[in-house]
Amino acid sequence: MKIHAFSKTYDGRTVLDFPGMELQPGKIYAVIGANGSGKSTFAKILAGVLKADRKDIHLETDCVGYMPQKNYAFRMTTKANILLNGRDVSRAEELMDAIQLRHLENKRADRLSGGETARMALARLMMKRYDVAILDEPTAAMDMETTSVSEDLIVRYVREMGCTLILVTHSLQQARRIADEVLYFHKGKLLECGSKEQVLYEPQLPETRQFLDFYGV
Template sequence: MPSEVLSAAPAATARPGAPARHLIEVVGVEKIFGDVATGHRALEAINILIEEKEFFTLLGPSGCGKTTLLRMIAGFEHPTTGEIWLQGKDVASLPPRERPVNMVFQNYALFPHLTVSQNVAFGLEMLRWKKADITARVQETLSLVKLAHFANRKPAQLSGGQQQRVALARALAPRPQVLLLDEPLSALDLKLRKEMQFELKRLQRETGITFILVTHDQEEALAMSDRIAVMNTGRVQQIGTPEEIYDHPTNRFVADFIGEANLIPGESLGRRADAIIAVRPEKIEIARPGVTPRISGVVDVATFLGSDTLMEITIPGGRLRARIRGAAKLPQGTEVGLVWETEAERELLD
């Protein structure tokens, strides 16, 4: 099936009081599949605010509830409890066609028998646009995704990346207020995936449309997002900018899931026995002579990576990784002292 083409939501209930300050408000949302008492609780106590013109990402491992939440914003699923507001209007009970959002799926969902132009025009025809307006908008949208010269080709004549651009063009053509992207790059090879990350960010910036991306790829989320909601087991663990999420994780799951982090027992650094200290490998340096180390250890493995050397080091109570810039490759068994700035560590209690 094609990506759902959606229109405005005139039947939505307006929020009482002052106008909404956020484009999307997810308030106290829970989703239970099956019986309320015994069914699977996919989402629990979800509260998220998303702004206009924002590139917002739902990030987490498989089964964390991120796609379920995206489908609820689209209208393909409905909350068991809670509210979803769009521009100050309650849309939680509205069907997809009555929401000013559009969705791009993992498998592109293009019509194989239609040309690129016809695929992009399909949704506009369903919305009963005038023929001249459809022609102009298709040309404009294909130019936006740099596929104007492929207008008469069929999907089978395109590469995976080109098919993805057609799916994006079709979703962007009706000028939705929100574009929902469900792991849209998962089927692409690594090189093309990197290229499409930049393309998605460019499209979001040029169109000014709010993008909501679902992904399990941490690097992808960090590269493209204005803000990220990290999810696990149906709950939001942390919301923040990529820098906030990476440098200041709020708990052990976020620190361990986003990038790479050393989780050092607090007692190894003279802290509380129940504390965990998170430090990124690239923040660690080998202590110079005369400098008191934060912790000492023994090199297990040192791997030369060109500008960096990645070291696996045994420390009291565990192991850590240090990515030392410009360091010489040290032999196994070398004793080293390690230091890092206080600002580089984060104390976690869970």
């Protein structure tokens, strides 16, 4: 599957200039970079939430799922929120068990904590199979234990469904743990892209090396 080239400009300033790339099914692509490097803009444009400068087709599929950075919990129970994205109750219960939300299934979702809301949103997205699933910092609000549980679920979802997952993350450790490929964004440009071993341990460009050094990789 191919992502076509696109760009995004705000008030004459280009915040993202993406050259395009091929995506392999069944792989996890971690998108890393400093704040303001264009990671979330990239995710939003691919998800169709934000429009790029030209209204071209950016992804060769319409079957794209997206979990935003700020997750919204609708004014209904946790279980009802998850079932918004599919009617399979046993699948919803299986996901709630896997992500440790079963005890909160009848609690109003808009009263969940930040980490619980993020887990609910993750389970809600995983109710369906998408060709491409995009997660924007899914574990940012979670503690270490639930992060680990969520990462296991993400990996299992990708392997079982055979979909492509794009994971925007601030955590290089997370990229190292679960990603197959890594995309490094710097000032709105895709600077490096390749296997995680190549990008995280043998970066080609000084900017990437500097970024990784800063985070102690």
